[in-house]
Amino acid sequence: MRTSNSERTHIAIFGNTNSGKSTLLNYLTGTDTAIVSATHGTTTDPINKAMEIHGFGPVLFIDTAGINDTTDLADARIAKSLGVLEKADVFLYVLSLDDDLSFVGELKKKNKPIIYIAPKQDIAEGKDIAIKFQSLNPIPIDITTDDRYLLFDRLRQLENHEERSITNGLVKKGDTVVLVMPQDAAAPKDRLIKPQVMTIRELIDMDAICLPTSLENFENTLSALKNPPDLIITDSKVFKDVYKIKPEGVRLTSFSILFSAFKGDIDYFMESVRVLDNEVKNVLIAEVCTHPPIEEDIGTVKIPAMLRKKYPDVNIDFARGEEFSDIEKYDLVIECGSCMFNRTSVMNRVEKCKELGVPMTNYGVTIAYLQGILDKL
DSSP states (O other): OOOOGGGSEEEEEEESTTSSHHHHHHHHHTSOOSOOOSSTTOOOSOEEEEEEETTTEEEEEEEOOOTTOOSTTHHHHHHHHHHHTTTOSEEEEEOOTTOOOTTHHHHHTTTOOEEEEEOOTTSHHHHHHHHHTGGGOOEEOOTTSOOHHHHHHHHHTOTTOOOOOSSTTSOOTTOEEEEEOOOOTTSOTTOOOHHHHHHHHHHHHTTOEEEEEOSTTHHHHHHTOSSOOSEEEEOGGGHHHHHHHSOTTOEEEEHHHHHHHHHSOHHHHHHHGGGGGSOOSEEEEEEOSOOOOOTTOIIIIIHHHHHHHHOTTOEEEEEETTOOOOGGGOSEEEEOOOTTSOHHHHHHHHHHHHHHTOOEEEHHHHHHHHTTOGGGO
C-alpha cells in the first residue's frame, strides 16, 4: 500500500522570495517538481512532493511562496503559506542575505523543529549567508554536490519524531482479531477505507491473526473459531449490532475510535461528547474529505438524524475541507475521522477548540455515545 500524504511527516519550506526554496525542493527530491525562476513570486500555491528518507520514513515536502512577496497577489500567496503552518511537523527555513528573520517568530509559536538552510554554497553569496547566520547552525547546501545527506542526518536526529501505532497496544503477536467491515455505497469502489487498510497492514506486520468479515457473516466467523477472538474492531455504524452478538468478555472497539487516538486527542474527544448529556443548541460537523454527500452519508445524514432524535431543535452547520472558522459559537464540534489530514492538522484544531473552550469530538465517539455503548468499548 502506498503511504498516503496524510501519514507522512510534513516538512514545510519557508523563506524570502528567491531565497532558493524551490531549488532546494528539486535538489532534495531529485526532480523538477517546482518551477525555478529569478522572477519574484514564481511559486504561488504551495507545492507538495512526497519522498521516502531512509532511516526517517515517508515525508511530504511543501514548498511555499516567499513570505516577503510584494507582487499583486502577495496577500493571497502569503495567506496560503500561513495555512501550511497548521500542517507542518518540521520547518526548513531557507536563509537569504536580506533576511531579517521576522517570520521565524511565527514558526517558533508552533513549537516544531526548525532547521535552517544556508543555500547557494556554490556561489559567493552562499558563503556570506553561512557567515552571517552562523549562530543558527545552518546546513550548507551546494546543489553541485550531494549535500542532501546533511539534511537527512539532521532529520534523523529529531527527538520528537515517533512512529505511531493505530492499534496502540491493544494487540500482541498471535492475537486473533475479527474486523467487522460492512461495505456501503459510500465505500470507494474496489477499495477499503483508509483506517481499515492501515489496521489490516499493522495486524499483519504484528503477526496477529486478522479475520475481516461483514456484519452478515459475523456470527459465522465467530462460530468458525475454536476460541473467542482477543479483540473485535468494527465499523462505527454497526456498533450496536456487533455489541449484541459479540461473546461476553471480548474487547470491542471501532476503526474510527482507533483512528481518533491515532490522529487526535481521544481523551478530549471522550470528555467533549459528554456535553450531549444536556441539550445543545448549535453543533458544527466538520468533514475533511470532499466526497459528494450521499443518502447513507454518516456526517451529513446519519449523525444529524441521531442528534435531532435526541434534541429536535438543535441547529447543525457543516464545514468541509480546511474550513474551520467561527467555531466559538458552537456547543460542540464533531469532526470526521480525518483520513485526509495529518495528525498535526487535527491537533491544531483540538488546541484551537481548547483555547476557545469549545468541546470537540469525532464521528465514532459520537455514534457510540448516542447508541449508549461508549462506556462498553
